[in-house]
Amino acid sequence: MERTTHWARALRTAGIGLAALAVCALPALAQEKLTVRLDFSPWGVQAAMHLAKEKGWFKDEGLDVDIQDGRGSGNTLQLVNAGQVDIGQIQLGLLPQARENGAQVKGIAGWGRRTDLAVLVDKDSSVNKVSDFAGKTLVVFAASPWAPYIDYWLKQGGLDRTRTTITFVDPAALWGTYTARRADGLMSTEPSAIPVAAATRPSKAILAEDAGIAYPSYGLVATEKTIATRKEALAKLVAVQAKAWAYLRDGKIEDGVDAIVKQRPDAKLDRTVLAEQIRLTIAFFDTPATKGKPLGWQAEEDWNAALKGLEAAGAVKPGWKASDYYTNDFIK
Known part of the structure; x- marks a missing residue:
């Protein structure tokens, strides 16, 4: 009888321990x-x-x-x-x-x-609005958020692609094209691009919202x-x-x-x-x-x-x- 009581007590103790472990594991399981x-x-x-x-x-x-x-x-x-x-x-x-x-x-x-869409140009550039991009070259990648707006944006300044050159490149070549000065402007967003450009080609942003784009x-x-x-x-x-x-x-x-x-x-x-x-x-x-x-x-x-x-x-x-x-x- 004493041995049986001993084993019963041990099993109860083990059961309590397992239950405690299960409770401790609940937060992990709930993730x-x-x-x-x-x-x-x-x-x-x-x-x-x-x-x-x-x-x-x-x-x-x-x-x-x-x-x-x-x-x-x-x-x-x-x-x-x-x-x-x-x-x-x-x-x-x-x-x-x-x-x-x-x-x-x-x-x-x-x-x-x-709206944070913007065109980057040199910080000391005389370009300040869409119409100022006449005769300029802009670089952008095909899947850019800018893509559906390019012609509409140009139109706001009385321009089209015969008066402004739009160059499409692979995303990996975008920054190299701009920093090597093979383009006058880079079509991107102000928050992402301006800080990156600061070290190699200090720039300012011509905002799309200023041309009525939301x-x-x-x-x-x-x-x-x-x-x-x-x-x-x-x-x-x-x-x-x-x-x-x-x-x-x-x-x-x-x-x-x-x-x-x-x-x-x-x-x-x-x-x-x-x-x-x-x-x-x-x-x-x-x-x-x-x-x-x-x-x-x-x-x-x-x-x-x-x-x-x-x-x-x-x-x-x-x-x-x-x-x-x-x-x-x-x-x-």
Whole structure:
């Protein structure tokens, strides 16, 4: 009887130990996996994503987030639409054309709500507006967000491709062409390009918005299926990103630089360039229509302006509805 009691006590003790181990393992088991594909190789616009990963903010919300570098916003959008990744961080202005071609992807948060498309020219150049590009050569890559707007933009200055030369190159050759001065201007975005150009060809930005172009910049996208079936996980991720951007905007830019460098140690990144890219990214967060609204909230007024411009440029057909391209359901 004494031996039986001894074994019973031992089994009860073991059972309690196993139960405790199971409880301890619950948080790990509860981590929900999400794949996030970024737009390109590491640069400042990705600071909030890497910061949240580095500080454990995703983990705190029960998320296991796999952050992948991208090969362009267009490529990331395709991968999201194909279901190969859950979420993309891209230039939201690509959505209308993609949906026109059958994509089922929507914007779930908009960070860069102001148009950041720009043409870089020498800092001391006399070029200040579209009409000043007469006789100039501009370099761009074919899949650039600039692509649907080029002719429309030229037209705003009374120009066309017979009066301004547009040279299309591979993305890898874009910077070399500009810094070697084989082009007078580089079509890109101000936050990404100006800090990079500073070391080899100090430049200023001629903004597309000054020619009446409205184009939603960086934000998060997901398929309609993912939006419908993974609401809780998406809401957590968006909330964490809003927290991270607010933290960076509150003067903690160097923490964002640290996070990118730590998360991508082999990328040989320039800290000064990253810091300026983050600063300029934040400078394009707000529009008059989003004043006083939470980070990530997208304004119908801004989307209407963008879609009217895309229609005028021949990039989308008439009959569109702004609400088809975005949702604010995840913004609080």
